[in-house]
Amino acid sequence: MPSAAQVKALIQSHSSGDDERFYAVALQVAAAEARNGHETLARDLRAIVDQAKTRTSESKARFNVVQIAQPMGEAAELLDARLPEFSIKDLVLADSVRERVMRVIHEQRQMSRLQAHGLRPRQRLLFTGPPGCGKTMTASAIASELRLPLFVVRLDALITRYLGESANKLRLIFESVNQSRAVYLFDEFDSIGYSRDGGQDVGEMRRVLNAFLVFIESMHSHSLVIAATNHGSRLDKALYRRFDDLIEFSLPGDDEIRQMIETRLQSVSTPKLGWQKIVKAARGLSFGEIGRACDDGMKQAVMKETANVSTASLLAALNERRLFLPPAET
Secondary structure (H helix, E strand, O other): OOOHHHHHHHHHHHHHOOHHHHHHHHHHHHHHHHHOOOHHHHHHHHHHHHHHHHHHHHHHHHHHHHHHOOOOHHHHHOEEEEOOOOOHHHOOOOHHHHHHHHHHHHHHHOHHHHHHOOOOOOOEEEEEOOOOOOHHHHHHHHHHHOOOOEEEEOHHHHOOOOOOHHHHHHHHHHHHHHHOOOEEEEOOOHHHHEOOOOOOOOHHHHHHHHHHHHHHHOOOOOOEEEEEEOOHHHEOHHHHOOOOEEEEOOOOOHHHHHHHHHHHOOOOEOOOOOHHHHHHHHOOOOHHHHHHHHHHHHHHHHHOOOOEOOHHHHHHHHHHHHOOOOHHHO
């Protein structure tokens, strides 16, 4: 067991944000456990410290990227700079989706080689699929893997009711795309990319869509533009041929449900979970809803001062999340 001085040092270093001191004391505890013959515990403690150091290093790297590159000029009011919070290894994705995302990343990393042969890497991406299935997280992970800032288009600032103003603002965004390399995310893209055949179409929105088609086709930068929508069927058909890749996200299957839950609960004890019941209860839920259910189970364990997340508490949390689904999806 750690000494009183070590416990005090751990708490002080954690509260002050001194990661290096915290890790040093934790390794001292591991060394003491090894001397006492507790080799397994010592090895586990060292592994935890190594993993924590890696996560901290990656987080700082992503933070520094965003701090270096910020949207400039008038575009700053239209783009929200966000810290890429995820890496690809943090995501639970279907194999087919992961393969296509990794292809985008590899092409970006081999950009010079491709250009030397007159080829261009994928940089215009369309993500479709139900809400909560990882579209926004994947955009963040791509930015993280490529060490690029993530700029999210502020649709509330882009769309206005004044004639021609929205298209002019869209021009500013694509000027930034061409000047500052980054990952630009148009979330809820169907709000501007819906079909021009729809009866709800109005002149101003048609101009915005037409402007987007022109701007994205005339991109001449190394930035990535990602459009994400929950309603791919509503998009104008002319959009599809403007994108280099269409990646369709879906609700998790049984294997992905278990992987998602195991990943989310890896920091707590989960002895003898009834996986068959848990997977059945999670079917039809998105990754986002399953993650929230796991968080609810962990919060219950913390508040009840128990060490474990039980099958019963996880089932209750999953069933509660189903209440948030529209009737047609239950």
